[in-house]
Amino acid sequence: MMLPVIEQSGFDMGLAPMEGVTDLPFRLWMSSLTDISFLSTPFLRTTKDFPKSELPSDFIPDQTSRGVVPYRLVPQIMTDSAESFIRNGKRILEGFDFVDFNCGCPSPHAVGGGAGSSLLADPKYLRSLLVSFLEALGPHRVSVKIRTGFQLNSELNDIFEQIYDLPLARLTIHGRSRVQKYDGLARWELIDGVAAHSEFPVYGSGDITSLSSLEERLPYCRHIAGMIIGRGALRNPFVFEELRKRQAYRFPLHMLGTILVSLGLLYELKFRDKNTILTLLEEGTFKDSFGTDISKWLSLQSKILQLSDTISLDPDGVPELSRAAFGRVKMIWNYLRSSFPKEFFAPTILRSATMGQFLKQLNEIGSNHKMVTLSHKPDLDWIYTSRKKQPSALNDEYR
Ligand SMILES: Cc1cc2nc3c(=O)[nH]c(=O)nc-3n(C[C@H](O)[C@H](O)[C@H](O)COP(=O)(O)O)c2cc1C
Numbered sequence: 001m002m003l004p005v006i007e008q009s010g011f012d013m014g015l016a017p018m019e020g021v022t023d024l025p026f027r028l029w030m031s032s033l034t035d036i037s038f039l040s041t042p043f044l045r046t047t048k049d050f051p052k053s054e055l056p057s058d059f060i061p062d063q064t065s066r067g068v069v070p071y072r073l074v075p076q077i078m079t080d081s082a083e084s085f086i087r088n089g090k091r092i093l094e095g096f097d098f099v100d101f102n103c104g105c106p107s108p109h110a111v112g113g114g115a116g117s118s119l120l121a122d123p124k125y126l127r128s129l130l131v132s133f134l135e136a137l138g139p140h141r142v143s144v145k146i147r148t149g150f151q152l153n154s155e156l157n158d159i160f161e162q163i164y165d166l167p168l169a170r171l172t173i174h175g176r177s178r179v180q181k182y183d184g185l186a187r188w189e190l191i192d193g194v195a196a197h198s199e200f201p202v203y204g205s206g207d208i209t210s211l212s213s214l215e216e217r218l219p220y221c222r223h224i225a226g227m228i229i230g231r232g233a234l235r236n237p238f239v240f241e242e243l244r245k246r247q248a249y250r251f252p253l254h255m256l257g258t259i260l261v262s263l264g265l266l267y268e269l270k271f272r273d274k275n276t277i278l279t280l281l282e283e284g285t286f287k288d289s290f291g292t293d294i295s296k297w298l299s300l301q302s303k304i305l306q307l308s309d310t311i312s313l314d315p316d317g318v319p320e321l322s323r324a325a326f327g328r329v330k331m332i333w334n335y336l337r338s339s340f341p342k343e344f345f346a347p348t349i350l351r352s353a354t355m356g357q358f359l360k361q362l363n364e365i366g367s368n369h370k371m372v373t374l375s376h377k378p379d380l381d382w383i384y385t386s387r388k389k390q391p392s393a394l395n396d397e398y399r
Contacts, residue, residue, distance in 0.1 A: 012226030
């Protein structure tokens with residue numbers, strides 16, 4: 001089967017919103033590594049009283065209107081309060097084309113508080129909320145992200161019937177119900193069915209991890225405008241490149257330590273020196289991707305070390321990261337290692353106590369390689385799911 005020529009046909013691909021992951025340091029790191037058309041913030045949980053005045057400073061400083069980053073940003077709000085969405089939406093729209101409404105979060109906390117996917121249980125109420133948002137903020141200035149239903153996948157038609165005539169900027173559908181959480185496989189045929197009747201762009205979400213995973217779903221990508229990739233991009237940040245160029249990405253191994261140290265430094269700034277990360281942003285440091293130009297990564301590192309007096313070096317010249325920042329490096333490496341050749345999956349690297357130890361382990365294991373091909377390994381999927389079974393084995397449980 002032929003792949004659509006993704007870029008020429010305007011098939012748009014971006015990084016999915018991920019709470020606890022797609023914060024500012026991660027966004028800057030991802031977009032410095034590889035070209036991505038748009039990136040998403042995690043949800044900002046707002047309430048009637050929060051935030052009252054300013055938005056949190058690290059929520060959306062990478063606004064495209066300032067031209068400081070090479071990507072479009074999709075900012076997202078999750079709330080049970082219409083007044084709060086409109087109040088904070090107005091602030092966000094000073095720098096953005098549209099603001100996304102989270103109606104997909106399955107967590108008991110969100111659902112118990114009347115936010116996230118709980119809104120899917122009452123499609124008429126969801127419609128009334130969206131109508132009030134669009135009236136207050138303007139047509140095409142609100143997008144919405146949903147799941148296929150609250151209980152059942154078959155609820156998607158009722159939800160769509162309530163919203164199909166609204167002037168939404170975009171509808172993104174994660175092809176699972178709330179009950180499924182992340183179990184089973186995303187139902188792309190349902191997403192495409194809705195997209196076929198939609199006047200606004202519909203984006204699909206769920207289980208795109210590689211070229212072959214996209215190829216399997218191509219029959220169900222006939223009407224969608226694009227897709228977002230979440231967990232697949234954590235395991236292989238170059239998956240966007242793989243889909244664009246239709247071949248697996250070859251990665252120069254001597255870069256690995258450098259890009260991970262850079263990630264750690266960006267997190268160090270988030271936790272200990274927010275002003276420096278904002279200065280770097282405003283100076284245009286992240287205006288273009290660095291890709292595999294190691295001199296650009298090293299220059300980022302020395303700029304950070306120069307500007308911030310909170311980071312010291314160990315005797316080998318490796319930054320001494322705080323537990324919080326190093327924890328983030330290990331979290332990302334835990335995903336990433338699954339796409340590298342199998343010896344990199346060894347738990348020894350993850351057990352390192354410092355960035356210096358981590359690099360030593362990495363160099364030891366990588367000493368035989370120059371270039372490695374990054375590839376998604378479906379046989380490791382179970383490690384990253386809550387149910388320790390292959391997703392396809394669970395699909396019959398969900399309608
Ligand atoms: C750790 C994690 C955090 C997430 N946080 C959000 C979020 O803040 N907002 C949202 O709309 N979806 C969130 N999602 C859902 C993803 O955006 C996406 O729809 C889902 O993971 C399916 O896509 P994937 O298979 O490509 O990961 C999150 C998913 C994960 C794994």
